[in-house]
Every structure is written in structure tokens, then in C-alpha cells.
Amino acid sequence: MKSSIRLNLTLAAALALVLSGCGSTPNEELVIGEYGSLTGNDATFGTSTKTGVEIALDELVAQHQGMIGGVKVKVVVEDDQGKPEEAATAVQKLVNQDRVIAVIGEVASSRSLAGAPICQAAGVPMITPSSTNPRVTQQGDYIFRMCFLDDFQASVVARFTALHLKLKKVAILKDVKNDYSVGLAKYFTDSFTALGGSIVAESDYSAGDQDFRGQLTAIKAKHPEAIFVPGYYTEVGLIARQSRELGIKVPLVGGDGWESAQLIGIGGSALNGCYYSNHWALDLPDPALQSFLATYKAKFHSDPDAIGGLAYDAANVLFTALQKLAEQDPDTFKGLSSTKAGSDLRKRATKKLRDLIATTTNFKGVTGTITLDENRNASKPAVVLEIKDGKKVYNTTIGPA
């Protein structure tokens, strides 16, 4: 029975080869797609993801000549300019033209939410390294994530604010057009009020805004003890500066959207004494993290951010699953290099790849140990960083309650 399936598969493969036409050569590469904001308002998200994946690929080249199961791995990167509509186009192109076997991306939840349904419909596994909004992996069983979720992240920030900083009155300033920001604000409100705190003011802005003085003046009048800003680093930096100019001296707290090498450059000294939750802290002595840090510094002459680390982990999780597939089921594995995007052979192969990614357990990444649960999410503790004299300093680690 088994051998007849194998025979059928071989026949199907041969048929697929014939059907794919005389002009086109069979795809001799494993093409992995990556999409991200290489340009635009939050460009470091995309560029950090790209560098993280590059390092993982470099290591694959060093260890296995860049090959998995005897086939060369290639990564195609698409820029979505930081716009959800461009993200959908980018993923369409990756899936339909480049015929990728898996997709890595995005950072921003809004853009992952734009790409995920396309991957799900095409049966191409998508791993988001760092989108934290719960809805992302709810798009379907082909969507995975390497990081914690926003309901957890918000509870971390809420617990930190209420229990460590011992503050009770918080104002929220969120990006109303951003799924990530809106989600975090909602979860934060739930957790923080459950801990006995109160939200004294809530206001919003739209990504790309320049001037936040109107909102901040209204917030200042309510005398909060801290301001929760669940946005991305560009706006956070500007908000910090303008709040200090308006004489608001209370700390700003936020989530992993702050994580960028550019944050301090934009916000400057206005950010001192502010806190945000993150996936890692570079000053922790974890050996895997420190070795990644050294590799990264040698190649790019700067410190990586957690976005890059998560992308590195995402690429390695994918490589590991591919390796497993090549070892356990070489025939199905061959289906991945079939040029027929819609062929049954290929669909079976990407399905198998999906199953293998889903079984990822105790994967030692640079951003912590990754075990995917039944909802395809990684459950990891969060760290809280404090900004002190223009540097991000580890403050505490908060695990699931």
C-alpha cells in the first residue's frame, strides 16, 4: 500500500513536471517569502526582520551550504511600505508569482491581518515573528506566531504599572487606526481596572500625525500618574518630546511597538524614566542571546532589536520544520520544489510542513523557549525595560499570571 502511494506520487511528480511545460525548468529552490515595512513610518520593523532572517540564512549557508534536504533555500523579500493594502499585494505576489512555500511576516498586526487570509486560502504556512494581536493567528490554522499576545502583554504592563510603579491613575493615548494599538489599549484597561486602577483619560491619534499637543493638553488636565502609549516608536518618540514640552513629567509606559533602535534618537532625553514591555533585554546573560548579539554586531555594527531576534527565531523554526520534513518524508518534501503552485503534490507538502511547524516544542530561540500551543501561539514571559540616560535597561521579567 505504502509503495503504491509512493509510486503514485512519483508518477504525479513526473506528470507535474511534464505539465509544467517544456519552457519552464523545475523549481530547484525552496523559496521562502518575507514581507515587511522596509520603508515608511516604521521602517526599522521591516529592516530588522530582514536582518534577522539574513543571519539565520547565513548560518544555514555556513552549516549546510544553504541547503535543506539537498535543495537550496532562497528568501524573497517584499516591501509593503508599512501599509496594510500594500501588505496584501506583497503577499499575493509572494504566493502567486514567487510561489513561496512559506511566508515570514509581518511585524505590525494590521499588516499581518492583511496577509494572513491570503496565506490561509493558498495553504501556505505563514509565521509572524512579532505580531502580538490575538486575531492574527485566529485567521486560520496555517498562521503561526513566535511571540506573546497582546492580552498577556497588556496585563504585564498593567501589573507593572499598578504593582511595581504603584500608580493608580493612568491616561491612554492610542493609535486609533492600528489594530495592535487599539487591542492593547482595550486589554490594558481591563487588566488595570481589575487591579484597582482607573483610566482617567483616553485619547487617540492616527499614525503619521505630527502634533499631539491637543491630546496631551487634554490628558494633562486630568492629572494622570502615568500615560500608557501603545503605539509604534516614531509616534512614541514625538509624544514623549511634546509631553515634556507641555510640562507633563509623569512616566510613559508602552508595549513592544516601542522596540526600535530609532526610539531614543527620536524621543531623546524625554524618554528617560519611561518603561515598556519587550521580548528580550540585551543585558540579560542568556548564552543564545549573547551569541546572536555578537554575530549581529560583527555583521551590522549595531545592536539588534527584539524584532530582529524574533525574525531570526521564526526563520530557524521554519528551517527546522523543513529539515524534519526532508528527513521524515523525502517524497512529500520534493513536492515543495514543484513549480505548480496549486498542485495536489505541493498542497500536500505545505500541509505537512504546516503540521511540522505546529508541533514545534521547546525550541531554544534567542528570544526564549518556543512551544506552540493548540492556537499556534508561543507563550513566553515578557521583560520590562526602563529607559535610563538614553539606554534601555532590564527592569523585571513578568510571566503568565
Place this chain on the structure above:
Amino acid sequence: MSEFLQQLVNGVTWGSVYALIALGYTMVYGILRLINFAHGDVYMLGAFFGLYAAQWIGAADHPTPVRAFVVLVAAMLGCGAVGAIIERAAYKPVRRSSRLAALITAIGVSLLLENGGILVFGPNPRFFPQIVPSSQISLGHGVSISNQQVIILVISTGLMFALRFIVLNTRVGKAMRAVSHNHMAAALMGISVDRIITFTFVLGSMLAAAAGVLVALQNPKIDPLMGIMPGLKAFVAAVLGGIGNIPGAVLGGLVMGIAEVLVVGYVSPSYRDAIAFVLLIVILLVRPTGILGTQAAEKV
């Protein structure tokens, strides 16, 4: 009360920037009956010229008032030159064609500057250096103003008075007013209409450049598409005040700035951009000539 006063301070500062941009729209319209849609992009260029000037003379690392002033002047001169080139290369050839042709040319120039900006400056936001370190000045009653806001107010008011002086008290200003009344008659009186039109563009572009640098001073994020929204809003401000009317542009800009900040502070920040266009619709319905726009008003 202190919150309201603080919002007013924010609104007046923001409004004075709109006023500076609106002046350029209104002057060009007064003379050519042309809505120069590329004007917002000249404002963007002003911010970038300022950025490069600041880096070049080291104003970023060692800010001094003199260096900050040099940055402002350099940006204004750069944009003045760009304004002259735009007028000569793009608008002059179509001046005798229909007004629609000129309007479409203006949109084309705008797109050229935006996408050219992406090509030259890169698509990612850049951050304007702090050429004037910020500090706060308390006005009492919990109201504070930053020194940068004071600089914006002082420089923009100064430039508006300088413009008023040029238009009302100089020969070239007299010529501008003459051209605005009637090209043909002005030409018959021996006025070089072409030169006056170019001069108007230079003047308008310099004001836009000043607005660009002043805005970048307090909102340091600049990118090649930053001119679109402020450009549109300043255009609305010009219409609001009565397009073609110089005091009207200033008034329109201030009304716009204050309206925006009040909407953000008291209604909803989501309506920030909407208020500009609500004002436009209302003014077009109620008083299509604008607040100060009458036939008797001085047109430049």
C-alpha cells in the same frame, strides 16, 4: 480654563504655520488666478533644505541662535530658487493656455516634487535636529509655551509684516498689485509682468520654506510626503480667509489652527483632518468669497 488657554496657545502656534503657507497660495492666486498645488511640496522641500543646511554647518551638534538663523535663511533661499525654477519651467509655458491646463500642470509639479523627494531624500522619515534646544516658559495658570513655539510665533509674525511692507510700501509691491489687477494694463505701464510673477513665486516659496523649518523645529519628523496635508489645509485656510487676500490668509490660517486643536482637545482627535474640510464646505455655502474676501479688498 488653563486647559483651554493651553489649547489656544497650541492652536495659535499651529495656525501661524498654516498662515505662512496660505500666504503663498493666496499671493499666487491673486496674481495668476492659479491654485499652485505644488506649494505644499515646496514647504516639504524647505524642511529638507533646512535639514541639510543644519547638518552642513553643524547646527545639529552645536546649536547656536546664529546657526539656527543661517539654517532658516538657507532653506528660504533654496526654496526661493526652486519657486523661480518651477514658475519658469512649468507654469510660464502654459500661462496663455486655459486655466485648467495650468491647474493640471500644478498637480503634475506636485507629484514630481513628492516622488522626486522620495527618490532623493529616501522614503523613510528623517528627524530634524534640535537646532534650538527646547525649554519651557510658564505663562502662569498652568499654561506653558515652549521657546520653539515663541520662535515660531515671532518669526512668522515678522515675516507676515515683512510681506505686508513689501506689498504696500515698495515699488515691486506696487507692481505686484498692478499685475494682480490687470496683466495687460500693467504691461502697458512698463511693468515686466514675467519678472513680477516670478518674484511672487519666489516670495511665496520662501514663506513656505520658513514654515517648513519652523514646523520641523517643533515636530521633527519630516518625510517627502509631509507637505500634502498641510498644503491642502493651508489652501483651505486661504479660501477661508478669502483667496487672493493677504490678511485673509493670515486670519484663515489662525482660525484653522485653533479649530483643529479645539476639535482634538474637546471633540475627537479622529476629526482633526475633517474639520478643515467641514470649514471649507461651510464657508463655501455661507460666504463663498471668504471671511475677508470682497471685491474691494487689495488683491496681490
